[in-house]
Amino acid sequence: MLHFLRSINSKAKKGGPSGPRKIPPPRKFKEISSNLADNEAYLRQEFANISDIVFRRFYAGEVKFLAVWFDGLINNRVSQDIFRALMLDIPDKRLLEAPKEKRADFINLRLMPFYDTQKAIDLEEIKHWILASKMVLLVDGCPSGLMIDAENRPQRPISEPIVEPTVLGPHDGFVENIRVNTALIRSRLGDAMLKSEDYIIGRRTSTPVTLMYVADIANPGIIEEARRRISRIDIDGVLDSSYIKEMIQDRVFTVFPLIKGTERPDIVVADLLEGRFALVVDGSPQVLTAPSIFIEFLQATDDYYINPMVVWFIRSLRYLAIFIATNLVGLYVALITYHQEMIPIPLVFSIAGTREIVPFPVFFDALFLLIVFELLWESSIRLPRVVGAAINIVGALILGEAAVQSSLVSPTLVIVIAVTAVANFALGSGYDLALAVRIIRLAILAAGGILGFYGIALVSLFFLLHMAGLRSFGVPYFEPLAPLISKEMKDTIYRAPHWDFNERPALIAGKDTTRDNTPPPAPPANNSFFNARSKKR
Amino acid sequence: MEPGKISERQLALLITTTLISTVVFWMPQLGARAVEQDVWITALAATIWGILSALVIVALARRHPGLTLIEYLPLILxxxxxxxxGGLYVFWFLFVGAIVIREFAHFLNITIMPKTPPAFFMVTIMALCFYALRGGLEVWARVNEILLFVVVVAMVAVIVLPYNHMDLSRLLPIADHPPGLLISTSLLSGSWRSEVILAGMFIPALSCFRHISRNLIISVVFIGFIVAGVEISAVAVFGGVPTGQKEFPFFSLARMISLIRIFDRLEVLLVVALLLGTFFKICAFLYCSTLGVAQVFGFKEFQFLLLPLSVLLLAMSLNSFKGVPELTDFLSNVWPGYGLLSFGLVIPLLLYLIALFRPVRQVREP
Amino acid sequence: MKRIIPAFFIMILPLLLYGCWDRVEINDLALVVGDAHDQAELAGKTGIETTFQIANPAVMSAGDSSSLGAGAGGREGAGSFWTIRETGETIREAVSKMNYRIPKQIFLGHERVIIFGDKAARSGLTPFFDRLTRSRESRDTKFIAVSKGDPGKILEQESPIFQSTVLSLYNIFLTKDGWQGIMAVNMADFVYRLSTGVTSPLAPVVELVPQTSLTPKEKQAGNINTVAVTGLAAFDTDGRLVDYLNERESMGLLWVMNRAKNRVLTIPHFIGGMEELVSLNLVKAKSKISVSIGDDGLPFFEIKTHVNFDLLEQFGGRREIVDVGMISDFEKTAGSKVINEIEAAVKKSQQLNTDVFGLGEEVRRQHRREWPQYKEHWKEIYPLVNVTVECETHIRNRELSVGAPGSRTEGAGQ
Structure with missing residues (x-):
């Protein structure tokens, strides 16, 4: 793998990784003319009023050439290498060896010191290659052109994932370039069965999208369905993978994330190995994996890198966190306004005492504080970094402290909201879920304020029923809890040690269901190997 | 007719929820009024009736594979x-469903929200049932699977946690009442247990059909232990006579929990657990009556009947009883005859006997 | 189906607008912590008089009225509780009359102790219990007590340490059940005993007693009394108070009922004709009642008590406790003292004809065939039955010292 990585790096140095070699089907066909001037005229007309395009005419010996590319998208060094090769290094005679019509082929095969080129005979195709950040070379007298992949789009270096940081485990994250992203996946999963299919989506953006799956693990039905859903898409532009996500998910009106997006290559590889497919979209650091199930959003990458005994505890903490994040405020309001006799004896006077001087009903207090919290959340995302600290101070200190001091809200409620806010971000890797939880929390707060515990039970039941009815690419969303599949409980609250993950998820994986045949670690009981060594000494 | 498929375990758990959720409201009270501290014996004895019902309904289903109770009734009779x-059975489903909704509304009304009109509880829970059933049998059977766990944990907690108030000597002397009285009381307890015949409507939706009688028997026995546990605990805490004087001894039991000043006032746990259980019970009855109506009248679909039947069920429950005294009067006097002694056990038993002597007709009704 | 969902919401949402039937803010509740009931004269009829002690939570929680009490709810310098007294023909009626004077909703969900007056107790507590068991706000874990005087006075008294007398009583009952002669009785216990028709209910007696020591502040405020538990009241099977048991009888009762949890028993011990006192501490006590039917047809009872003690104090001890014979002397004396207490309790209960031990129930449990013939006449039989008491005591530890400072081992220092 190291070798492979190195090879990527060397490519990056030379030409830079490039996008997929596929363009949308040409709508019309225009043959390349043998006369270079005609071709140039056509292209100039097609690219009229575009200032950042470069038409470079040059001679290699006596043969006329035309290179076309968009400025800034092509690696300068590579293009210089090409010009140098053609204009300076090649003796004229060699060029003239080939017949006129075959010149493009000849150059491609013998004279182009560059790793990725492709012949085209259609001017429309040529046009699309130019638009797809490639360099195009046309030769006079030859009815075909060359696409040269010297793409070097402006891009961010691979860095630590921003949304999903971890303590242990790999620290590289996806970037906006599809080829880097597929390389990150491929470098981890060097298996010929890891298939990738290219799609170009977006009538105008022509965004490359790659569908990746491990052919002998994934369920062929699910892959076929994914292909079908992707090919249905007809949109003018795709700016992020979430565009695709919304267009291929099973149910539109739901707050729950039905397709997981992740910045982490290791998560994607783990998902591929469980039989899921991945969808890499150019221009988005979020790679989609599906089918997704609910509990995935309560898992974090670290869970697989730390001691399973500890994971048990951390995961239970997360399940508690989602309960607190959704229910605590609602329960508190219901308890204070409907079921006062159920407040435990030691608490009743302190809660009643702090409420004594608060003028508003607790429901509105809770709503107020919750909205303040949501506003803080929202503003801290939008604000420039430099101002962020100021807002934190205003939010945390002034709002909380002053609200209590002015008896607008009771201190108990501030604690409740604070715990809720903390729990909201302790949900594992699912930022999508954290967003869904916001909505559920509001619904439960409303129910608790209107109907007490009865309302909360009703709304929770509603969400459970809703969730149990959801499917992600045909896989029940609430699996393995509902339907209850005891065999697959190895990765819920309890994360089995890696030698115990014997089977892939049955509802997701297709053919190859065995994940792991490692026997449980069984050192000899008397440690004979150790004793043998110590005897020698 | 049912497009979804459920597993045998899901069915058994669904039946468990159905059987457990309302019997614990009333049986400790009605039973203790009759046989005081021996009430738990009747709960265990009622298991026999439940097992009989389960065996009969499974035997009938085995003779008529792929058919529901309503569908094979014409084949037998x-x-x-x-x-x-078939019509009578559909009415039975509807009427018992209506009683369940009524019980549920009164329970909430008495225990946590006295001023809220019972009709409100009925409408809201019915609306949610409608939503659940619209999602399909698979979905709510699935949710039931996880929520039953919550229900059982809450119940066991309420049974065990008041241990510091228990005096087990209050259960003595055991079997102090004449056997006749014990058996007649067990008929009452068994009436709830005989709701296991609802399985007759679900069996065709099973994805496999192997251990269903074993599963149903396990669930009936399990319910016997839970109900007996509730009754033992209630008698040990309150004594036999006071248990019979409480409207909801199980709820009062939950109110007795007071441990180290923190595990205190946990009755809300129980109310929510019973609420969840009752919800699925209503779902089961509504499902059975919808499917039943469609099959009696020979419709090809049954989803479109869901809304009218929900409204009908709601109307029936709104008009069924005036209040709790009437309801408990019905339960203690009429219910054994209406449940176990007719629709629950006796009619299915007769059906089975008739079916034994009639040749099996393989032709399906058009 | 697409149309049904909106229709459905249109149906449900107006219902939600009507919601909030049971909504009440916690600051609109008058949290009653304790109530007292007594009989009262009401225009020729006998009615009841009810006193509530209502918490002022702002002060109760903060401990002082400086910052939080001075808001919309409370007045500056308000006490931690206030009381209200009202009469009526039923409890509910009396409570409903209070509404004219209380600015908040009366909420009984946090009652902790209920105190009945002597008059009410003597005329029978059964009618009072209906409200307590029927109300959904009231729970069976609350404690019951009887006051020899006016029960309302106990609620009106300020407690020296606790925020209110009721809280202080509640704490006594919660933490000191089975200490000395204190027995905490909750409603479930009382109702159970009442329901048997054989066993006599019991309730602890609470009284206002003068404080034994006063701080200057208390002297200034004239706050010289405090509340104390002073024994047990025995009721007959219809819930009428018959008489009070004194401390010794209460202690005897606790031994038999297996309720004794913590007890200091002081016994005299003679060394060389000189008396010294030894205090023993109860570790574990266990009693067993066995019933047999005598030749005369009456049941007779054997009470066997087994008690483990630790030695707690040797007051004025002149000899180290190293001699096992001396310890068995202690055990013997302690055993006879326990027997004395139990016998006193038995004697008193037979005298009052109140079966406080539940001996009738024991007959029912152990001889259920013979029980029906006694059941109807238990009242006549009970004073006549024979009760024998045996007690076995063990002293396990002598805590951290072998002998009192200055004491001598026999023969060693002479």
């Missing part, structure tokens, strides 16, 4: 009589 009995 002939078409006209079969349809009449």
């Amino acid at each position: 002939g078409k006209p009589l079969g349809k009449v009995f």
Whole structure:
């Protein structure tokens, strides 16, 4: 793998990784003319009023050439290498060896010191290659052109994932370039069965999208369905993978994330190995994996890198966190306004005492504080970094402290909201879920304020029923809890040690269901190997 | 007719929820009024009736694979009589469903929200049931699977946690009442247990059909232990006579929990657990009556009946009883005859006997 | 189906607008912590008089009225509780009359102790219990007590340490059940005993007693009394108070009922004709009642008590406790003292004809065939039955010292 990585790096140095070699089907066909001037005229007309395009005419010996590319998208060094090769290094005679019509082929095969080129005979195709950040070379007298992949789009270096940081485990994250992203996946999963299919989506953006799956693990039905859903898409532009996500998910009106997006290559590889497919979209650091199930959003990458005994505890903490994040405020309001006799004896006077001087009903207090919290959340995302600290101070200190001091809200409620806010971000890797939880929390707060515990039970039941009815690419969303599949409980609250993950998820994986045949670690009981060594000494 | 498929375990758990959720409201009270501290014996004895019901309904289903109770009634009794009995069964489903909704509303009304009109509880829970059933049998059977766990944990907690108030000597002397009285009381407890015949409507939706009688028997026995546990605990805490004087001894039991000043006032746990359980019970009855109506009248679909039947069920429950005294009067006097001694056990038993002597007709009703 | 969902919401949402039937803010509740009931004269009829002690939570929680009490709810310098007294023909009626004077909703969900007056107790507590068991706000874990005087006075008294007398009583009952002669009785216990028709209910007696020591502040405020538990009241099977048991009888009762949890038993011990006192501490006590039917047809009872003690104090001890014979002397004396207490309790209960031990129930449990013939006449039989008491005591530890400072081992220092 190291070798492979190195090879990527060397490519990056030379030409830079490039996008997929596929363009949308040409709508019309225009043959390349043998006369270079005609071709140039056509292209100039097609690219009229575009200032950042470069038409470079040059001679290699006596043969006329035309290179076309968009400025800034092509690696300068590579293009210089090409010009140098053609204009300076090649003796004229060699060029003239080939017949006129075959010149493009000849150059491609013998004279182009560059790793990725492709012949085209259609001017429309040529046009699309130019638009797809490639360099195009046309030769006079030859009815075909060359696409040269010297793409070097402006891009961010691979860095630590921003949304999903971890303590242990790999620290590289996806970037906006599809080829880097597929390389990150491929470098981890060097298996010929890891298939990738290219799609170009977006009538105008022509965004490359790659569908990746491990052919002998994934369920062929699910892959076929994914292909079908992707090919249905007809949109003018795709700016992020979430565009695709919304267009291929099973149910539109739901707050729950039905397709997981992740910045982490290791998560994607783990998902591929469980039989899921991945969808890499150019221009988005979020790679989609599906089918997704609910509990995935309560898992974090670290869970697989730390001691399973500890994971048990951390995961239970997360399940508690989602309960607190959704229910605590609602329960508190219901308890204070409907079921006062159920407040435990030691608490009743302190809660009643702090409420004594608060003028508003607790429901509105809770709503107020919750909205303040949501506003803080929202503003801290939008604000420039430099101002962020100021807002934190205003939010945390002034709002909380002053609200209590002015008896607008009771201190108990501030604690409740604070715990809720903390729990909201302790949900594992699912930022999508954290967003869904916001909505559920509001619904439960409303129910608790209107109907007490009865309302909360009703709304929770509603969400459970809703969730149990959801499917992600045909896989029940609430699996393995509902339907209850005891065999697959190895990765819920309890994360089995890696030698115990014997089977892939049955509802997701297709053919190859065995994940792991490692026997449980069984050192000899008397440690004979150790004793043998110590005897020698 | 049912497009979804459920597993045998899901069915057994669904039946468990159905059987457990309302019997614990009333049986400790009604039973203790009759046989005081021996009430738990009747709960265990009622298991026998439940097992009988379960065996009969499974045996009938085995003779008529792929058919529901309503569908094979005409095969056994002939078409006209079969349809009449089918209609009666549908009415039974509806009426018991209506009682359940009524019980549920009164329970909430008495225990946590006295001023809220019972009609409100009925409408809201019915609306949610409608939503659940619209999602399909698979979905709510699935949710039931996880929520039953919550229900059982809450119940066991309420049974065990008041241990510091328990005096087990209050259960003595055991079997102090004449056996006749014990058996007649067990008929009452067994009436709830005989709701296991609802399985007859679900069996065709099973994805496999192997251990269903074993599963149903386990669930009936399990319910016997839970109900007996509730009754033992209530008698040990309150004594036999006071248990019979409480409207909801189980709820009062939950109110007795007071441990180290923190595990205190946990009755809300129980209320929510019973609420969840009752919800699925209503779902089960509504499902059975919808499917039943469609099959009695020979419709090809049953989803479109869901809304009218929900409204009908709601109307029936709104008009069924005036209040709790009438309801408990019905339960203690009429319910054994209406449940166990007719629709729950005796009619299915007779059906089975008739089916034994009639040749099996393989032709399905058009 | 697409149309049904909106229709459905249109149906449900107006219902939600009507919601909030049971909504009440916690600051609109008058949290009653304790109530007292007594009989009262009401225009020729006998009615009841009810006193509530209502918490002022702002002060109760903060401990002082400086910052939080001075808001919309409370007045500056308000006490931690206030009381209200009202009469009526039923409890509910009396409570409903209070509404004219209380600015908040009366909420009984946090009652902790209920105190009945002597008059009410003597005329029978059964009618009072209906409200307590029927109300959904009231729970069976609350404690019951009887006051020899006016029960309302106990609620009106300020407690020296606790925020209110009721809280202080509640704490006594919660933490000191089975200490000395204190027995905490909750409603479930009382109702159970009442329901048997054989066993006599019991309730602890609470009284206002003068404080034994006063701080200057208390002297200034004239706050010289405090509340104390002073024994047990025995009721007959219809819930009428018959008489009070004194401390010794209460202690005897606790031994038999297996309720004794913590007890200091002081016994005299003679060394060389000189008396010294030894205090023993109860570790574990266990009693067993066995019933047999005598030749005369009456049941007779054997009470066997087994008690483990630790030695707690040797007051004025002149000899180290190293001699096992001396310890068995202690055990013997302690055993006879326990027997004395139990016998006193038995004697008193037979005298009052109140079966406080539940001996009738024991007959029912152990001889259920013979029980029906006694059941109807238990009242006549009970004073006549024979009760024998045996007690076995063990002293396990002598805590951290072998002998009192200055004491001598026999023969060693002479």
